[in-house]
Amino acid sequence: MIQQLNKGDNQVKKIYELLKENDFKITPQRKVILNLFFDRIGEHLSAEEVYNILQENHPEIGLATVYRTLDLFAELDVLQKMSFDDGKNRYELNNNEIHHHHHLICVDCGKVTEFSDDLLEALEEQITRKTKFKINDHKVKFYGICKDCQETR
Amino acid sequence: MIQQLNKGDNQVKKIYELLKENDFKITPQRKVILNLFFDRIGEHLSAEEVYNILQENHPEIGLATVYRTLDLFAELDVLQKMSFDDGKNRYELNNNEIHHHHHLICVDCGKVTEFSDDLLEALEEQITRKTKFKINDHKVKFYGICKDCQETR
DNA sequence: ATGCTGTTGATATTAGCTATCAGTGAGGGT
C-alpha cells in the first residue's frame, strides 16, 4: 500500500530536514509544537497560549521549552514572529501559500485581519536604489477600523 | 524688540495648545520632555534612555512620569511609538516634515535608517476596496543589510 | 550499545512597564 501523504506532511518533512541541516535535533517536543501550528493555521499564538493548548495532551512540555522552540522556529523562518502591541510576541506558520501577508489591526475591537497580496516590490526597489540598503524582509501593520466595527456605530 | 521664534518654538506652541484643547495641563515635566525630543530629532529613544538623559539637568523627574508623558504624547500623535524588536518601546517626534517615514533595520549591526513615506497609498486603497477595512495608520519595517555592512564583508 | 553534546523541565531572575497613593501644583474662578 502506498503511503498517503497530505500537503502538511510534506511540509513537516522539509522542516525536519531543515533542522538536521542546521544541526538541531528532532525532538518530540519540537514535533508536537510544529504540528500544533499546522493544526491552527490562521491563528496568531503567543508562547503562553501555545503552552496552555499543550496542557491537554502534552502537559509534560515545559514553558521554557515552548519559548525556546518558538524562537528556534522563528530563527529558521518556519514561524513568523510578530507583535500586535499587546506586550507579547505572537507566532504563526510561515506558510508558502500565504507567504508574508500583511496584518490589519482594528483599533476598535482588536481583531486582526490578513491581506495576502504583497505589492511592496516597487517600494522596496526604490528604497534599495536610493539607500543601497539590501532588503530581504519586511513587517507591515495597518491600523484602522474593521468592517464590522464600521457597521455597528 | 520683536520676539524671535524659530520653527521649533512654533511647533512647541502648537503642542501646548493641543494639550490645552484636550484638558491636559502644561507641566514643567512635559515641557522638558518635549524639548528633549526637539533637541534630538532622528533618534529613537526608549523611556529608560529619556530618563537617563534627564538625570543630568532634571534629576527630579521620576521614571513613572517619563513613561506617562511618552504615552500621553504618543496618544496625542505628538510622538510616534515604535519597537525595533529589542523588547522596549521607542519614541520619536512625529515631525511634519519627516512625517511617518519607514524604518530600515540592519539585521547585522542593528542600525536604523529612515526612508520617507510614500507609495503606500495604492496599497492602502486596494486593501480598503477588497476588505472594507478603513485604514488610518500604518507601521512598516524593512529588514536587511545596510550599506556599511555590505561593504565590510 | 556507547558516548557526546544538544535539549529539556523546573525554577530563579531579569526587565520593561503599570498600579498605587499621599503630596503637589497648574490654572480657572473670585
Added chain:
DNA sequence: ACCCTCACTGATAGCTAATATCAACAGCAT
C-alpha cells in the same frame, strides 16, 4: 493676588513576558 480643585507627580511596590541557570535526559553519529 489668593483660593480651590483636581489633574499630576515621584517613590515604590507589583506585575508579567521573557531569559538564565543547571542537573538530568535523550537524539543520533559512531
